[in-house]
Amino acid sequence: MTSSETNTTTSMPGTSAPDPAELTAWFDAHARDLPWRAPTTTGWGVLVSETMLQQTPVRRVQPVWEEWMARWPRPSDLAAATQAEVLRAWGKLGYPRRALRLHEAASVIATEHGDVVPAEVDALLALPGVGTYTARAVAAFAYGRRAPVVDTNVRRVVARAVHGAGDAGPPAPKRDLADVEALLPADDARAAKMSAALMELGQTVCTVRSPACEACPISHDCAWQHAGRPAYAGPPKKVQRFAGTDRQVRGRLLDVLRGADGPVTREQLDAVWNDAGQRDQCLDSLLTDGLMEQTQDGRFALPGES
DNA sequence: CACGCGTGGGG
DNA sequence: TCCCCAAGCGT
Numbered sequence: 001m002t003s004s005e006t007n008t009t010t011s012m013p014g015t016s017a018p019d020p021a022e023l024t025a026w027f028d029a030h031a032r033d034l035p036w037r038a039p040t041t042t043g044w045g046v047l048v049s050e051t052m053l054q055q056t057p058v059r060r061v062q063p064v065w066e067e068w069m070a071r072w073p074r075p076s077d078l079a080a081a082t083q084a085e086v087l088r089a090w091g092k093l094g095y096p097r098r099a100l101r102l103h104e105a106a107s108v109i110a111t112e113h114g115d116v117v118p119a120e121v122d123a124l125l126a127l128p129g130v131g132t133y134t135a136r137a138v139a140a141f142a143y144g145r146r147a148p149v150v151d152t153n154v155r156r157v158v159a160r161a162v163h164g165a166g167d168a169g170p171p172a173p174k175r176d177l178a179d180v181e182a183l184l185p186a187d188d189a190r191a192a193k194m195s196a197a198l199m200e201l202g203q204t205v206c207t208v209r210s211p212a213c214e215a216c217p218i219s220h221d222c223a224w225q226h227a228g229r230p231a232y233a234g235p236p237k238k239v240q241r242f243a244g245t246d247r248q249v250r251g252r253l254l255d256v257l258r259g260a261d262g263p264v265t266r267e268q269l270d271a272v273w274n275d276a277g278q279r280d281q282c283l284d285s286l287l288t289d290g291l292m293e294q295t296q297d298g299r300f301a302l303p304g305e306s
Numbered sequence: 307c308a309c310g311c312g313t314g315g316g317g
Numbered sequence: 318t319c320c321c322c323a324a325g326c327g328t
Contacts, residue, residue, distance in 0.1 A: 053324040060314075061324090094312030098326080131326045151324050199324065208322080209317075239321070242312080251312050289311095 016223040018161050020185045020194045026217035027197035032204070034058065036065060037141075043117030044075050044109075046142035050134045051102050056093050058203075064091055075117065076110035078103060084302035087291070088258055096254060096291055101129025119143040132173065136195075146191035148180040153202025154195075158183070160206060164223030166232035167208065249273050249282040250291075257292055263299035263306050 031037070036049035048068055052061040068089060072078040078086065083100060090099035105127040109117055117138065118124055124135035132150070139145040155168035158179045180198070184191040205212045213219045213229075224230070242248055252272040256264055273279045283300070286292045295306045 050324065055311090055323055055325060056313075057315080057323045092313060094314085095325090097311070101326085129326070133325060137324070149324090153324070203324075237321090238308085240310090245310085247311055247313095254312090 015162050015164065016221050016226070018157075018183060018198075018218045018221060020183070020190060022217050022221075023197040023201065024190065024193045027193060027200055030204075031196070031200050032058075035062065041142070042073075043119065043138060043142040044073075045069055047105070047117050047130075047134070047138050048102065050137045050141075051098055051129060052093055054098060054134070055095060060093060064089070064093060072106075074110075074115055075106040076115050078106040079110045082304035083290070084305035087254075087302050091258070092255075094251075097289060098129055100290060104128040105130065117142065119145065121145075121147055132177075140192040140195045144189050144192045146184060146186075146188045147195070148177055148184060149195040149199065150176045150180050151199060151202075153206075154180060154198045156208065157198050157202045157206050160211075160224035161218055161222045164227040164230070165234070166224065166230055167234070169234035246278065246282050246285065249275075249278055250286055253279075253282060253286060254291060257300065257302045260301075263295045263297075263301040265299055269300060 034049075035041070036045055041049075045065075049061065049065050052065055068078075071089065072081065081089075081103070083103060086099050086103045087096055090096055093099075108127055109115060113123070118127075119139060119142070121135045121139050124130050124138055125132070130138075136147040136149045137151075139147040140149050150173075152168070155171070155176055158176070159165040159168040162179060162183075180195075183198070184194050201216070201218075205216050213222075213225060216222070219225050249272075253269055256269055256272060260268075269283065270276070270279065273282075283292075287294065290303055292300050293303045293306060294300055299306075
């Protein structure tokens with residue numbers, strides 16, 4: 001058992017296959033106690049958490065998720081709220097279009113799925129704001145289905161443990177899915193736990209900057225370790241600028257509306273950005289996106305409150 | 307398919 | 318400080 005020379009599961013030079021039993025045992029012992037992982041959490045609770053967690057860190061999501069579950073415990077509860085209420089409750093999680101899509105999804109679930117979040121990947125994919133990651137995450141984490149879950153963390157774990165690379169290259173959806181598919185046990189329950197374990201490992205141990213390989217349950221069987229932990233050699237990652245972008249301007253404009261009790265004047269919005277052209281363009285795009293609306297007297301408000 | 311979409315924290 | 322990023326999705 002101490003031999004790292006003999007790898008019985010290797011099918012290609014320089015690759016390894018993490019042992020599901022080791023990974024899931026580690027998960028049972030070390031997984032963070034996140035509220036949406038409680039056994040009592042419904043499919044709705046999981047869908048809300050996964051949507052909020054798209055590009056937003058756990059620490060910021062957690063308190064908001066608690067509020068949402070207390071306020072809107074079922075899809076029909078959220079569906080009954082106004083868009084303005086939903087956007088205010090979303091707060092500063094970012095990418096507020098997610099909140100509107102979740103609101104729409106809640107209506108669909110309430111009217112077409114008996115107020116129960118579907119368990120089938122195809123049905124989940126048909127919901128607004130639910131893509132390949134979220135659909136599989138809900139199927140696996142809420143319903144214990146065997147559904148390969150591929151996010152940025154899993155891609156990194158696979159890149160290292162299986163392929164021996166320093167990090168994942170650009171997404172290659174088909175190949176990424178096949179890679180994870182090949183790692184999952186055949187039965188639903190263990191496959192679902194394996195999916196959760198791969199994500200957790202990437203988030204807490206196999207991190208981008210400073211991986212804690214000494215704490216990793218599969219380091220003995222990691223192709224990256226065996227290769228001497230070579231640096232990432234793929235194409236440079238795209239850097240998202242923020243300062244000065246429309247994204248920043250839209251964020252400021254929307255923040256004014258979130259902080260107001262009702263409609264605000266154009267002058268109040270003009271105050272948050274000095275470039276009038278960019279400001280007006282962002283105002284237009286927010287109206288187009290349904291994130292704000294204009295009242296008859298020319299003021300601006302969150303949708304559904306005027 | 308590359309890009310645009312918020313926000314705040316850590317190295 | 319600045320830069321990179323954190324459980325993606327839709328177009």
